[in-house]
Amino acid sequence: MNSYSGYPLESETSLWLQNLVYGQSGLLIKAKQSVFCGSSPFQKVEVFDTYSFGLVLCLGGTVVLTERDYEPYHEMIVHPAMMTQADPQNICIIGGGDGGCLREVLKYPSVKRVIVVEIDSLVKETVENYIPAFATGFSDPRTEVVINDGYEYLKEAKQKFDLIVVDSYDPGGPVRSLETADFFNNAAAALTPQGIAVLQTDSPVIKADMIRQIITDTSASFKLRRSYICYLRTFPAGICSFLMVCNEEGSLDGFNSELYEQIAETCAYYNKEIHTGAFCLPENIRKVLEP
Numbered sequence: 001m002n003s004y005s006g007y008p009l010e011s012e013t014s015l016w017l018q019n020l021v022y023g024q025s026g027l028l029i030k031a032k033q034s035v036f037c038g039s040s041p042f043q044k045v046e047v048f049d050t051y052s053f054g055l056v057l058c059l060g061g062t063v064v065l066t067e068r069d070y071e072p073y074h075e076m077i078v079h080p081a082m083m084t085q086a087d088p089q090n091i092c093i094i095g096g097g098d099g100g101c102l103r104e105v106l107k108y109p110s111v112k113r114v115i116v117v118e119i120d121s122l123v124k125e126t127v128e129n130y131i132p133a134f135a136t137g138f139s140d141p142r143t144e145v146v147i148n149d150g151y152e153y154l155k156e157a158k159q160k161f162d163l164i165v166v167d168s169y170d171p172g173g174p175v176r177s178l179e180t181a182d183f184f185n186n187a188a189a190a191l192t193p194q195g196i197a198v199l200q201t202d203s204p205v206i207k208a209d210m211i212r213q214i215i216t217d218t219s220a221s222f223k224l225r226r227s228y229i230c231y232l233r234t235f236p237a238g239i240c241s242f243l244m245v246c247n248e249e250g251s252l253d254g255f256n257s258e259l260y261e262q263i264a265e266t267c268a269y270y271n272k273e274i275h276t277g278a279f280c281l282p283e284n285i286r287k288v289l290e291p
Contacts, residue, residue, distance in 0.1 A: 017048060017056065019063045021206050021236045029053055029063070029234075036130050040122040047130045053234065055131050057098060059123065065098045065134065069234050071268040073200075074100035076230040079263065079270045080278065081163055081198040081244050082108065084254045088162045089113070092190070094150035095167040097123030102137035105165070107263045115161075116145045117153045154186040161190055164197040184221040188247065196246045197222070204229065204288045205237035212291055218245050226252045227289035228278035230269070241289060 015034065020026035035047040035055065043060040050056050054067030078101055082088055089112045093101050097118035105114050116138075118124055124145065128135040137143055146153055150166070164187050187197045199218075201211045218225065222245035232240045244252055260272065281289060 015048070017050065017058065017063060019234060019236070021203075026236060027063075027234060029056065031056070036126060038122060038126065040120050042120045042122075045120075045122050045126050047126060057127065057131060059120075063234050065100060065127075065131070066234055067131070067133075069232065070100055070134075071270075072230045072232045073235070073240060074104050075267055075270040076228075076240075076274075076278065077101060077165060077167060077198060077200055077242055078104040079267070080228060080242075080275055081165070081196045083256050083259055083275060084196060084244075084251055085162055085194070085256060085259070086254075088259075090159060090161050090192075091115070091163045091165070092117065092154075092157075092161045093165045093167060094154075095119070096165070097121075097127065099124070099127050099134040099137050101165050101167050102140075102143060103134065105163075106137050106140050106142065107266050108259065109262060110259075111142060114140075114143050115153075115159075116143060117148055117150045118145065119147070119149050121147045151183045151186065154183070154190045157186075157190045159190075160192045160195065162192055162195050164191060164195070166197065166199045168200055181217045181220055184218050184245075188221040191246070194246070194248045194251050196244055196251060199243045199245070201227070201241045201243045201289075203236040203239055204241045204285045205239055207236075208288045211241065211243075211288055214243065215289075215291060218243065221245075223247045224249070224252055226279060227281070229281065229285065229289075230274075230278060239285070241285075243289075 015031040017029040029050050031048040031050045033049050035049050037046045046058040048056045053069055057065040087110050091105050092115045094117050096102050096116040201214055225245045227243050229239055229241045
């Protein structure tokens with residue numbers, strides 16, 4: 001049998017996952033088999049076993065988590081913001097049903113409580129049943145899972161958070177309330193004075209107009225912002241961008257070396273150099289992220 005790098009060029013399966021941008025270009029992933037397919041009131045939830053990326057979670061037809069390419073996204077949406085904190089204790093993750101962000105946050109001994117607000121209980125159940133390595137954080141005594149719309153949760157929140165992570169994978173998807181100016185007002189009100197919110201802002205190559213709108217919407221609620229990027233093979237155009245926002249002068253510029261030493265050995269992508277380099281934007285991307 002002809003093969004390349006140990007994988008057959010022709011295999012028994014003809015199942016391909018398409019992660020395309022506007023149906024015109026993107027990524028093809030060859031799957032060994034479908035592991036799970038279900039539907040909730042919000043979206044289709046699927047798990048596939050693939051040759052190149054291991055187990056893959058798809059929500060609404062979009063690849064959102066893979067066994068072999070999860071580190072850049074989850075490490076970069078969490079650690080740069082955590083490093084700005086002196087003593088992060090209370091964290092809120094909006095849309096963290098896949099468990100990836102939770103796993104990164106729980107690496108910090110200072111963290112006392114993590115609220116995961118997931119609108120779709122089937123996402124969490126699917127990860128627990130079919131990709132259990134990502135679900136370990138749900139059993140941590142510091143974790144509380146709330147099945148609710150993140151907008152509604154923050155609107156009624158009594159507790160203040162040091163960090164709010166908005167792990168929104170699909171702008172325009174089942175949680176559109178997270179894309180409103182009112183949501184950012186709620187997030188700002190739920191933060192401590194030095195607290196930070198970090199948002200996933202999609203691909204700056206593909207979604208420039210959407211990102212500019214998010215920057216406009218957050219500017220009404222937050223005085224300060226910093227954008228940064230990471231490389232991600234399974235993301236549209238290979239680049240994912242993030243936005244950190246806050247209201248306390250200087251809160252976005254710090255780097256807690258003591259915190260870094262606590263988590264450095266656990267990271268596969270994030271390190272000091274990546275932290276610095278992520279904010280060094282190519283000129284074409286700078287024009288999108290820093291209008």
